[in-house]
Amino acid sequence: MSAEHRRDRTKKRLLVYGVASAVAVAATAGTLALASPGFLGSDTARAATAPQARLQDEFRAAAEEFDVPQSVLMAVSYRQTRWEDHDGLPSTTGAYNVMGLTDVDPESLADPGSAEEREHRLEHMNRSGDPVVEKNFDAGKALRSLRQEPVDTGDPRLHTLDEAAGLIDASPEEVRADSGESIRAGAALLAEYQRDATGSLPEDPGAWYPAVARAGQSTDAKGARQFAQRVYESIRTGERRVTADGQSLTLPADPAVRPDRTADLDLAAATAAPAADCPSGLSCDFRPAAYKQNGGIDDWGNYNVANRPTAGNEITSIVIHDTEGSYSSALGVFQNSLSYASAHYLIRASDGLVTQLVENKNEAWHAANKTLNMHSIGIEHEGYAIKDGSWYTEPQYESSAALVKYLAGKYGIPLDREHVIGHDEVPGVLDANVKTQHWDPGPFWDWNHYMGLLGAPTGAEGPGGPYKAGQVVRVVPPFTTANQPKITNNGSAVPQQPANFTYLYSSPSTSSATLTDPYLGSQTWSEGWNWGNKVLAGGEFVVAEARQDWTAIWYGGKKAWFQNRGGQFATAAGTPDVVTAKAGASSVPVYGRAYPEDGAYAGTGVPVQNKNNESLSKYGVLSGQKYALAGGALKGSYYNSGNIDGSGAGSRVVVVGDTTYYPIRFNHRIGYVRTADVQLVKGTAPDPGTDRYNILGRDASGVLWQYQGTGEATAPFFGRFRVGGGWNDYNMVTTLTALRADGTGDMVARDKSGVLWYYKGTGNPAKPFGSRARVGGGWSVYDTITGARDLSGDGRADLIARDKSGVLWLYKGTGNAAKPFEAMSRVGGGWSVFNALADTGDLTGDGRADLIARDKSGVLWLYKGTGNAAKPFEAMSRVGGGWS
Numbered sequence: 001m002s003a004e005h006r007r008d009r010t011k012k013r014l015l016v017y018g019v020a021s022a023v024a025v026a027a028t029a030g031t032l033a034l035a036s037p038g039f040l041g042s043d044t045a046r047a048a049t050a051p052q053a054r055l056q057d058e059f060r061a062a063a064e065e066f067d068v069p070q071s072v073l074m075a076v077s078y079r080q081t082r083w084e085d086h087d088g089l090p091s092t093t094g095a096y097n098v099m100g101l102t103d104v105d106p107e108s109l110a111d112p113g114s115a116e117e118r119e120h121r122l123e124h125m126n127r128s129g130d131p132v133v134e135k136n137f138d139a140g141k142a143l144r145s146l147r148q149e150p151v152d153t154g155d156p157r158l159h160t161l162d163e164a165a166g167l168i169d170a171s172p173e174e175v176r177a178d179s180g181e182s183i184r185a186g187a188a189l190l191a192e193y194q195r196d197a198t199g200s201l202p203e204d205p206g207a208w209y210p211a212v213a214r215a216g217q218s219t220d221a222k223g224a225r226q227f228a229q230r231v232y233e234s235i236r237t238g239e240r241r242v243t244a245d246g247q248s249l250t251l252p253a254d255p256a257v258r259p260d261r262t263a264d265l266d267l268a269a270a271t272a273a274p275a276a277d278c279p280s281g282l283s284c285d286f287r288p289a290a291y292k293q294n295g296g297i298d299d300w301g302n303y304n305v306a307n308r309p310t311a312g313n314e315i316t317s318i319v320i321h322d323t324e325g326s327y328s329s330a331l332g333v334f335q336n337s338l339s340y341a342s343a344h345y346l347i348r349a350s351d352g353l354v355t356q357l358v359e360n361k362n363e364a365w366h367a368a369n370k371t372l373n374m375h376s377i378g379i380e381h382e383g384y385a386i387k388d389g390s391w392y393t394e395p396q397y398e399s400s401a402a403l404v405k406y407l408a409g410k411y412g413i414p415l416d417r418e419h420v421i422g423h424d425e426v427p428g429v430l431d432a433n434v435k436t437q438h439w440d441p442g443p444f445w446d447w448n449h450y451m452g453l454l455g456a457p458t459g460a461e462g463p464g465g466p467y468k469a470g471q472v473v474r475v476v477p478p479f480t481t482a483n484q485p486k487i488t489n490n491g492s493a494v495p496q497q498p499a500n501f502t503y504l505y506s507s508p509s510t511s512s513a514t515l516t517d518p519y520l521g522s523q524t525w526s527e528g529w530n531w532g533n534k535v536l537a538g539g540e541f542v543v544a545e546a547r548q549d550w551t552a553i554w555y556g557g558k559k560a561w562f563q564n565r566g567g568q569f570a571t572a573a574g575t576p577d578v579v580t581a582k583a584g585a586s587s588v589p590v591y592g593r594a595y596p597e598d599g600a601y602a603g604t605g606v607p608v609q610n611k612n613n614e615s616l617s618k619y620g621v622l623s624g625q626k627y628a629l630a631g632g633a634l635k636g637s638y639y640n641s642g643n644i645d646g647s648g649a650g651s652r653v654v655v656v657g658d659t660t661y662y663p664i665r666f667n668h669r670i671g672y673v674r675t676a677d678v679q680l681v682k683g684t685a686p687d688p689g690t691d692r693y694n695i696l697g698r699d700a701s702g703v704l705w706q707y708q709g710t711g712e713a714t715a716p717f718f719g720r721f722r723v724g725g726g727w728n729d730y731n732m733v734t735t736l737t738a739l740r741a742d743g744t745g746d747m748v749a750r751d752k753s754g755v756l757w758y759y760k761g762t763g764n765p766a767k768p769f770g771s772r773a774r775v776g777g778g779w780s781v782y783d784t785i786t787g788a789r790d791l792s793g794d795g796r797a798d799l800i801a802r803d804k805s806g807v808l809w810l811y812k813g814t815g816n817a818a819k820p821f822e823a824m825s826r827v828g829g830g831w832s833v834f835n836a837l838a839d840t841g842d843l844t845g846d847g848r849a850d851l852i853a854r855d856k857s858g859v860l861w862l863y864k865g866t867g868n869a870a871k872p873f874e875a876m877s878r879v880g881g882g883w884s
Contacts, residue, residue, distance in 0.1 A: 052701045055083065055098070055247040058180045066187040068194075069205040073187050074251045075234040076215050079227065080394055082449070083241060083249050088177035089495055092383030092390045093326075093349040094158065096176045099186030100393065101161035102217070102350070103172060123324060123438070125339040128304075128365040129373050129429055129593075131610055132640075133340060136299040142338040157217045157350070164189040190215060205235055209259040216395065218351040223283035225261075227351065230398060232259045240725065244480045244498050248701060248725055276356040279406035282399060289357040289364070292337035297643040301337035304363035304641035305652065308374075312637035312656035315360070315411040317376040317419045318404055319367050319426060322392075322440040327382040331355070341365050343378040345403060349392070352399030360407070363639060367426045368437060371593040371672075374639050377407055385442025386489045386528045391497075392445060401453035408454075415456040417447065417474070417538030418630040418665070424531055425539075427592040427669045431617055434519040434592070437669070439529050443487060443499040446479045447537040458538045463708050463721040463765040464567030465741065467551055470684030471543045472578060472628050473570040475535050475553070475562070477502040483569075488526045501534040502569055504560040508550035515560050517667065518618040531668040535562060539665050540573050540628040542683065548715070554625045556667030566708075566719025571766075572686035578626045579664050579678045587622050588677035589615035590666055596636035596657025605650030606640040619666065621673060626681070630663040630670045689741030689765060696739065696747075702728030706768060708741050723768060730757075736787035736797040736813070737761075738841065743768045746797065747787070748820075754780030760817050773817055782809075787839050789849035793867030800851075806832030812869055827872060834861075858884025 059077070063070035077083055080100030090096055094104035126137040156163070164185035165175045174181045190211050194201055197210035209228055216227025238253030278284035293300045309315045323330040327348045333339045334346070334357050343366040346355045358364040366378030379400060384390050408415050422441050428434030448460040460476035467473055477483045479498045487494040503525075504515040514525040517532030525533055535541070541553035544560075551564040564570055581588045592615075601608045621627060636659045642651020661672040692709040697720070699705065704723040710716055727733070730749040739745035743765040749757050749772070756775040761768060779785065784802040788810075791798045796813035799821060803809065808831045811821040831837075836854040843850045848865035851873060855861065860883040863873040 052242075052246055052248040052703075055179060055183075055243070056249050058183045059249075062180075062183045062187040065184065066191045067201040068187045068190050069203065069208060071235045071251060071254055071257070072205050072208045072212060072231070073183070073190065074249070075231045075239070076190065076212060077183070077186065078234050078239050078241075078251065078394075079230045079398070080215075082394055083243050083247065084391075085179040085182070085243075085245070086391050087495065087497065089497070090176075090390060091349065091393050092322075092387065093393065095350075095393060096161055097182035098179045099164075099182045101164050101175060101182065101185060101189070102158050103161040103176065104158040124330070124333055125341045127341040127368045127373075129368045129370040133365070136295065137340045138338065142336065142340070145336055145338045157219075160189060160217065161185070163192075167192060204257075204260075205254070206232075206258045207260050209261055212259075216351055218283065218353070220283070220353075223351045223353055226281065226283045226399075227395065228259065229281070230395075232257065242722065242725075246481065248703065250725065276354065277360055278354055278356070279402055282354055282402050282406075283352065284354040284356065286356045287331060287335070289334040289342040290337035290339075291644075293644050294337055297645060297647065300644040301340045301365075302334060302342040303358045303365055304639065305646065306361060306363045306639060306641070307652075308361050308363070309411060310654065312635065312654040313363075313374055313639050315375060315377060316413060316631065316634075317372070317421060318407060318413060319372060319376045319378045319421055319423055320400075320441055320445070321366060321378060321380045321423045321438075322383045322385055322442065322445075323380050324384055324440065325382075327355075330380055330382065331357075343380040345377070346380045347382065347396050347400050347403075349382040349396050352393075352395030354399050354403055360411075363641070367423060368433070369426050369429050369593060370638070371429075371595070372426050374637065375634075377411075379403065381441060383441070385440045386444070386487070386494060390444070392441075397446070397450055397453060401450060405454055415451075415454045417451065417458065417536075418540065418628075418663075418670075420451070420454070421670065422447075422536070425536070425669050427616070427666075427671055428519075429592040430611060430614060431519070434616065434618075439531050443501055443528055443534075444497065445500055446498075447500045448476065448479050451538060459571035459766065460537065461722070462568065462571045463706060463741075463768075464564075464570075464718045465572065465689065465708060465765070466567060466687050466710065467543050467546045467564075467570060467572070468684050468687065469543055469545055470578075470626065471686055472540055472573040472576055472683040473543055473551070473553070474538060474540050474573045475502070475570050476537055477535075477569050479537070486526050487528045488524065489528050491524070494528065500537045502562045504533050504535055504555060504562050506558075506561070508547050508552070508561045510563065512561075515555070515558060517556060532556070534668060535560070536668065540576075540630075541665055542578050542626040542628055544625075554627055557620055557622055557625065566721075568719055568721065573628075573683075575683045575685050576629065577680040578628055578683050579621065579662055579673060580626045580681055581621050581623050582677060582679050585623060585677065587620035588673060590619040590621060590664075591615045591661065591672040591674075594634060594636045594661040594663075594672045595638055596655050597659045600636070600655050600657035600659075601638075604640075604653050604655050605648075606638065606653055606655050607650070609638060616671070619671065621664075621666075621678065626683075627664040627666060628683075630665050633660045633662055633675055635660050687741075689743070692741035694739040694741055694745075694768075696723070696733070696735070698727050698733070702726055704733075706739075708765070732785050734785055734787045734799075735839070736799065737789065739768070741765060746817075748775065748785070748799065750779050750785060754778055756785075758817060758820050773820075775820060784837055786837050788851065788872075789839055789841055791849055791865055791867075791872040792869035793848070794869075798849075798869075800827065800837070802831050802837065806830055810869060810872060825869065852879070854883050858882055 063073050085097050094102050165172045167188035168184050175185045193211035193214045212231045213224040213228040218224040235257050236255050239251040242248050276284035276286040290302045334342045342364045344358045344364045364378050367373050424439040428437040451458045458476045461478045484496045505512045514533035520532045523530045544554050545552040549565050552559045552561045598608050636657040638655045640650050640653050642648050646652050660675045692711045695707045697705045703725045704727040705720040707717040733749040736746045743763045744761045747759050755777045756779040757772040759769040782801040788798045788800045796815045798813045799811040801809050807829045808827040809824040834853040838852045848867045850865045851863040853861045859881045860879040861876040
């Protein structure tokens with residue numbers, strides 16, 4: 001979709017249901033300890049029904065009502081929508097709410113003959129990015145030649161919502177809008193499918209294989225089995241997730257489940273077709289794009305025959321697109337030679353079917369950039385960049401990720417956001433092309449989730465932290481309700497929903513102007529297509545400046561500010577080399593393509609290309625600015641396809657020059673700079689976090705949160721970071737050592753049966769604790785347990801515990817996680833006068849750990865450490881009253 005295409009393709013507005021719930025958080029005071037009794041919330045508070053558990057309860061209730069195993073119901077939903085209700089708005093193919101039930105009628109379809117859709121189809125034509133090919137394109141002729149394939153809206157697969165609603169005596173409107181009704185309807189439909197297949201509703205989840213396979217709504221057996229395989233993988237390994245609106249759900253792992261594949265699926269087998277280049281087990285077919293002569297032998301569509309990968313014509317990246325229309329309409333475009341457009345793959349939204357159209361050795365015309373077309377594989381996804389409330393489906397994400405992982409392994413493509421990019425990150429080749437370059441897959445493609453499926457998480461929703469000028473960061477706005485920026489489409493508001501970008505401002509204030517791009521000119525700041533003021537999830541940039549909750553990056557020749565609350569809209573990206581202008585240069589050119597120098601064409605039979613060495617005249621890397629690399633250095637190259645049959649001088653020749661380029665993250669899009677114009681310098685090292693300290697808090701639903709220290713007294717903590725759920729199994733949790741911002745620090749937790757568990761720090765701030773290890777049982781005799789740092793002076797963390805008679809006991813640390821404590825030793829009696837004990841570290845500056853105690857009258861007392869295990873504390877001294 002280009003910047004000129006900004007119409008609102010509204011399907012139909014639906015009643016929006018659902019209110020995000022507030023989370024009650026219990027947190028300790030102090031920067032080092034998590035210790036005092038009752039700090040983590042009372043049993044009464046934990047017993048209260050948490051609003052975040054509503055959806056989990058609805059799955060449980062529906063499973064009981066319709067005799068469907070809860071694991072089957074939840075796994076089917078997870079593999080359709082990841083348990084998201086999307087505020088009752090439809091997907092790109094008419095799927096609704098948590099169960100992804102479909103409802104498509106003629107009124108919801110775009111009119112293929114309308115002026116809007118005709119222009120829209122033009123957007124996906126003429127994408128060779130090569131003026132030699134572009135001169136042959138005739139828009140009117142291309143549109144007239146397209147065949148119209150109407151969608152059969154009577155197909156039952158497009159009306160599973162209506163069928164399911166009828167099974168529970170609910171209206172379609174209720175099932176679209178209400179997550180509880182969606183789950184009930186989905187459960188009823190699964191039960192109906194199972195009865196049709198086997199005549200019974202068994203308790204064994206594995207026996208539900210035929211119903212699960214049918215629930216994927218695939219038209220062929222391979223696709224149905226693929227969906228079922230994914231569902232049973234979730235059942236066996238378990239899933240745990242917090243949805244965009246804060247619902248916390250857990251599908252416990254059940255590795256013993258074995259799907260019964262013996263039942264007849266009663267689905268038509270896929271017809272024979274040429275073999276597609278896909279990973280084993282993925283539902284794929286091959287439907288060739290047109291390769292046909294349109295005029296002379298130098299005029300054809302829709303791709304270049306090549307022999308990739310070869311020197312100068314390597315495959316180094318993957319470009320993600322959306323079709324801006326249906327699967328069938330995209331096929332119509334790519335199989336019409338007059339469209340001068342193609343892609344290597346097309347992925348259907350409803351079931352994740354992968355269709356290959358162009359062999360990977362050939363150059364598809366998909367990116368409207370000759371350099372990217374030469375060096376990439378293009379993957380189209382059925383859907384829209386912006387359509388009122390539309391979202392990409394989970395089967396589509398999963399099939400796409402499986403395909404990309406396979407291709408990356410085959411061609412050695414790094415799985416990162418510098419090599420797996422959107423069409424909106426592809427630069428215009430010349431000045432005239434920048435504004436009209438496409439901006440799909442748009443703001444609602446969940447890059448964070450997608451990269452997670454690729455096994456290359458972006459680091460989104462991490463712990464945050466401080467950032468320094470010159471440091472390389474990956475910008476990772478969360479795809480949750482914490483990031484729902486205002487977006488308009490041709491002036492009309494788009495329903496608020498999570499997005500994959502954050503806005504960029506000219507100064508650290510939301511009241512300042514957002515950035516503008518010189519090629520886009522003055523535009524409405526909130527328009528979805530206005531990529532000039534947006535930074536996408538996953539891209540790496542160099543920090544220009546940081547001020548509290550604001551971070552500035554070098555972006556498009558400017559200092560661009562984004563709101564970075566708690567540092568959690570970015571994550572440190574190590575200390576890679578970055579690009580800066582060579583000494584003495586005030587500015588160096590940025591190019592939209594990486595072509596060879598003029599002299600490289602000599603003797604090849606390939607003419608020097610028009611404007612061969614022209615840069616993007618409105619862009620430049622200015623002195624003092626720094627930009628992150630988006631790949632390694634590459635030689636300028638140009639592949640000349642010549643004539644359709646390969647005849648003639650220079651046909652099917654790769655021209656490779658001596659001029660080399662660095663691809664860089666210049667702005668929203670990648671740009672190229674010549675290596676001779678720039679120098680590489682090391683990025684600034686990130687803050688190690690060793691001198692900053694964290695605290696932990698557990699909310700009423702049992703979620704454990706980490707508050708990372710800032711190192712500043714005026715604002716001591718960044719925003720909270722979710723460690724994980726399920727911590728309400730414990731009635732006491734305490735740190736053993738200081739919890740540093742670098743992810744070090746251990747803790748112990750006592751469960752309700754009296755067993756003590758040890759959690760060792762990992763040194764990873766994003767996952768601060770490893771798997772728990774059992775210390776032993778019998779710890780319910782204590783009413784207080786608290787870490788005490790090193791009381792014995794041996795350099796190891798100790799633990800103190802008070803029994804119910806008021807005796808205090810010391811457990812000396814061993815330094816061995818398998819057996820972390822020695823036998824207990826008695827400190828003394830009379831400690832029941834205190835209602836709170838807290839480890840504080842060294843308060844007195846003598847290098848020994850101290851202890852704070854509060855008595856029942858509210859007086860605070862200091863117990864100075866001695867460093868001697870036999871007598872760990874000196875006599876108490878009064879700090880002061882009023883601490884109750």
